[in-house]
Structure formats: structure tokens, C-alpha cells
Amino acid sequence: MTEAVRVSACIIACNEERDLPRCLASVAFADEIVVLVDSRSGDATEKLAREAGARVEIRPYEGNIEQKNAALALASGDWVLALDADEALSDELAAEMRAFVAAPGARSGMEINRVTWHLGRWIRHGEFFPDWQLRLFRRGEGRWVGTNPHGRVQLAESAAIGRFGGEAYHWSYRDLADQVDRIQDFSSIQARANQQRGRRHALRDMILRPPARFLRAYVLKQGFRDGVPGFVIAMATAFHVFLKYAKQWELDQDGDAALPAANPGSSAAAGKAARTS
Numbered sequence: 240m241t242e243a244v245r246v247s248a249c250i251i252a253c254n255e256e257r258d259l260p261r262c263l264a265s266v267a268f269a270d271e272i273v274v275l276v277d278s279r280s281g282d283a284t285e286k287l288a289r290e291a292g293a294r295v296e297i298r299p300y301e302g303n304i305e306q307k308n309a310a311l312a313l314a315s316g317d318w319v320l321a322l323d324a325d326e327a328l329s330d331e332l333a334a335e336m337r338a339f340v341a342a343p344g345a346r347s348g349m350e351i352n353r354v355t356w357h358l359g360r361w362i363r364h365g366e367f368f369p370d371w372q373l374r375l376f377r378r379g380e381g382r383w384v385g386t387n388p389h390g391r392v393q394l395a396e397s398a399a400i401g402r403f404g405g406e407a408y409h410w411s412y413r414d415l416a417d418q419v420d421r422i423q424d425f426s427s428i429q430a431r432a433n434q435q436r437g438r439r440h441a442l443r444d445m446i447l448r449p450p451a452r453f454l455r456a457y458v459l460k461q462g463f464r465d466g467v468p469g470f471v472i473a474m475a476t477a478f479h480v481f482l483k484y485a486k487q488w489e490l491d492q493d494g495d496a497a498l499p500a501a502n503p504g505s506s507a508a509a510g511k512a513a514r515t516s
Contacts, residue, residue: 245270245340247316247378250293251306253277255284255324258410263291265327268337269320275310284324304390307383318343319378321392325410326353332405336375339403347398348376355409357418358468365462365469366455366476370409373400386436388428415471422479430486440487448484453477 248269252259253276266272274288277300288295298309311319318340322328328336332351339349353370355362362368373381373392384393394400412418433440453473456462462469 245316246318246320246336247271247273247314248320248322249307249310249314250274250288250322250324251277251310252284252288252324253280253300254282255280256282256287258325258327259284259287260291261327262322262324263288263293265329265333266320266322268333269316271314271316273310273313274324275306275313277306302387304383304385304387307390311378311382314378316378318375319381320375321383322374322407327408329405329408332403332407335403335405339375345399346401347380348373348392348394348400350374350400350402351405351407352402353407353409355411357412358415358471360465360468362465362468362472364464365457365460365472366452367472371402372407374407375403386429386432388425415475418475422475422482426479426482426486429483430490433483433487434490438487440484440491444484445481445488449477449481452480 246269248266248271250259250262250266250273252274255262259274263272263274272291272293274284274293274295276285276288276295276297278297279300285295285297294313296310296313298306300306307321311321320336328351336349350371350373353368353372355367355370357367373394376392376394380398381392381394383390385391412421453476456476457470457473462473465472
């Protein structure tokens with residue numbers, strides 16, 4: 240008799256040959272591993288996933304949320320663990336998950352706290368940390384919602400949700416240049432989304448929101464405690480906010496003129512989430 244599938248790890252990936260093996264190794268305890276590869280991926284991502292014994296599906300990229308829901312639809316386990324290829328569970332977190340699934344009680348989902356490696360250190364302050372994400376949930380009770388390129392898992396309002404103590408690791412950016420490329424891609428996507436929702440740009444948004452975001456990240460959330468990387472991240476976050484509203488202004492001026500599309504080879508195209516709004 241076939242053993243029941245308790246946990247399905249669902250991973251989305253595009254050009255992730257560097258990070259995917261680390262992600263797959265961290266979820267080796269899962270009864271089923273599904274990797275949904277963006278059809279634009281041109282490196283060894285698919286090959287590495289198959290060699291690791293994962294179930295691999297190829298799908299055209301339609302958006303971050305769409306891709307993650309498509310991966311979710313492939314799962315057959317009682318519980319779904321949703322990850323991006325640039326994430327990995329710590330040993331402590333993986334052990335917690337195994338114990339939890341064995342005796343979950345009445346809870347329908349569990350949040351994990353991600354810590355991001357960027358600019359040569361783990362970032363533990365500012366906009367980047369803590370970074371609680373609902374990533375383990377009962378199949379059929381959750382789905383990805385939000386506005387691209389952001390997304391979050393939504394359960395019923397009455398659902399009981401807990402938190403794990405162990406951390407998940409996140410290698411979101413390869414370097415500062417990668418972060419700047421991502422800012423370009425995401426700000427374009429966000430500007431289009433705002434326009435489609437009928438939200439009008441305002442000069443005050445370009446003037447007030449970027450410095451407000453910098454102060455929140457660097458002072459209120461103590462980004463200064465991360466040294467120079469904390470300052471750089473706060474400045475990049477403020478620039479992202481400015482660029483989003485500036486591009487929306489450009490769209491409003493040009494009518495139907497399109498902003499440059501996201502770079503197919505970039506991390507943004509792979510459906511990775513940003514942390515600015």
C-alpha cells in the first residue's frame with residue numbers, strides 16, 4: 240500500500256542552479272518535492288531538480304502569484320511547504336516542521352521567520368528582519384493572493400496560525416547590482432499594477448514617501464545596527480519607492496505607452512519577492 244503523503248514541498252525556480260541544491264537539501268524530509276520551473280529558465284535548474292528526485296513541471300511565467308498557485312495545485316500532501324529556490328530551512332526549523340506535522344493540533348498554518356544574507360552579512364534589522372512568512376499550511380485551506388510582484392498565503396480568517404522558532408535562510412540578492420536590477424523590474428511591475436487599479440500618482444508621493452521609508456528602515460527599525468549594509472539597504476529601499484511613483488507618473492503622462500518589460504534573465508522574472516511597497 241502506498242504511504243500517505245504528509246508534506247509536499249513546492250518550490251518555484253528560474254535560473255537557480257546556484258541556490259536550488261541548497262533549498263532541496265533543506266527539505267529532504269518532505270514526502271514529496273515539486274519544483275515548478277519557469278519555461279524561460281536557461282541554466283541547469285531543471286536538471287538539478289530531476290537529479291535530486293523532485294517532480295519537475297515546466298510552466299510559462301505569468302506572474303509571481305500565478306506561478307506559486309500553479310505549484311500549489313501540483314501538491315498532493317496533507318501539508319504544503321511553499322518556498323522559493325533562494326530560500327532554505329535551517330536544521331532547527333526542519334526538525335520543528337517534522338515534529339509539528341506529526342502532531343499539528345488545531346492549527347492550519349505556521350509562519351517562518353526569514354533572515355536574509357546581503358552585502359556580506361546576515362541582516363537582522365531594518366526592513367529585512369524580522370520577516371515572518373506563512374509557508375506551511377494545510378493543503379486546500381490556503382492560496383497565494385496579493386498584487387504582483389508581491390504575494391502572501393491567505394487562510395480563512397478563523398484559521399489558527401502558529402510560529403516556528405527556527406529560522407529560514409534567504410539569499411535574495413547576489414550583490415548590490417542584482418538588487419538594483421530587481422528594483423528596476425519590480426518598480427515597473429508595481430507602477431503598472433497601480434495604474435491598472437486606477438490609483439493616481441501624486442507629486443507628494445515622490446517627495447514624501449521615499450524619505451519616510453528611509454527613516455522607517457534606518458531609524459525606527461534600527462537598520463543602523465547592521466552597519467554600512469544597513470545604510471545601503473535603507474537607501475535602496477527609499478530609491479525603490481521613489482522609482483515606483485516616478486514610473487507611475489511616466490505611465491500616466493504617456494497613456495498606453497509601456498514601461499520596459501522585466502528582464503527575462505533577472506531574478507525578478509523568476510518570481511522572487513521584493514520587500515518594498
